[in-house]
Amino acid sequence: xxxxxxxxxxxxxxxxxxxxxxxxxxxxxxxxxxxxxxxxxxxxxxxxxxxxxxxxxxxxxxxxxxxxxxxxxxxxxxxxxxxxxxxxxxxxxxxxxxxxxxxxxxxxxxxxx
Amino acid sequence: xxxxxxxxxxxxxxxxxxxxxxxxxxxxxxxxxxxxxxxxxxxxxxxxxxxxxxxxxxxxxxxxxxxxxxxxxxxxxxxxxxxxxxxxxxxxxxxxxxxxxxxxxxxxxxxx
Numbered sequence: 001x002x003x004x005x006x007x008x009x010x011x012x013x014x015x016x017x018x019x020x021x022x023x024x025x026x027x028x029x030x031x032x033x034x035x036x037x038x039x040x041x042x043x044x045x046x047x048x049x050x051x052x053x054x055x056x057x058x059x060x061x062x063x064x065x066x067x068x069x070x071x072x073x074x075x076x077x078x079x080x081x082x083x084x085x086x087x088x089x090x091x092x093x094x095x096x097x098x099x100x101x102x103x104x105x106x107x108x109x110x111x112x113x
Numbered sequence: 114x115x116x117x118x119x120x121x122x123x124x125x126x127x128x129x130x131x132x133x134x135x136x137x138x139x140x141x142x143x144x145x146x147x148x149x150x151x152x153x154x155x156x157x158x159x160x161x162x163x164x165x166x167x168x169x170x171x172x173x174x175x176x177x178x179x180x181x182x183x184x185x186x187x188x189x190x191x192x193x194x195x196x197x198x199x200x201x202x203x204x205x206x207x208x209x210x211x212x213x214x215x216x217x218x219x220x221x222x223x224x225x
Binding site for chain 2: 032044046100103104
């Protein structure tokens with residue numbers, strides 16, 4: 001079945017460091033891909049998305065490119081801030097399938113000042 | 114604009130007691146509705162989803178049930194809580210023709 005795998009956390013970085021959180025997917029077709037962010041004690045917020053190969057989603061300085069050849073959607077940010085500390089979830093959605101989001105296990109990110 | 118509400122925000126219940134969590138959506142019609150559970154330090158598990166009034170699909174066998182008595186209301190229930198029901202419960206909605214899901218603020222349930 002469809003699945004999403006994220007790099008295991010927790011990830012701890014210093015402020016202004018470069019961030020990469022890896023995400024790969026398995027699907028029988030070409031899913032839409034998402035990154036969600038969950039700040040402490042809150043629900044999930046959609047951070048960015050990409051709906052087809054080579055699309056780049058971006059928001060708040062974060063970017064992710066849909067790579068069909070490597071079935072990946074890695075999240076990157078050039079210079080992280082303390083306020084980026086949160087849990088990040090990668091997710092996929094395949095319209096031809098069960099029509100529901102499939103989430104990765106989440107990656108906890110902590111940014112130290 | 115659309116908003117999603119969940120209540121209560123936190124809940125502490127003894128083992129064996131009943132449960133009712135409520136989720137309502139404003140500003141849209143006929144949304145798809147979802148219940149997720151997030152256990153401490155873990156990912157999201159889809160529990161139930163609904164594409165219309167009275168239509169509930171269950172993803173995993175468990176101690177919980179869901180109902181959708183109105184178009185924009187989704188209720189998660191249990192007759193007798195177990196310790197393993199503790200977690201963070203999230204409600205979400207999406208448009209019928211869209212796959213983006215929007216999440217509520219969540220309910221933190223502790224079963225003691």
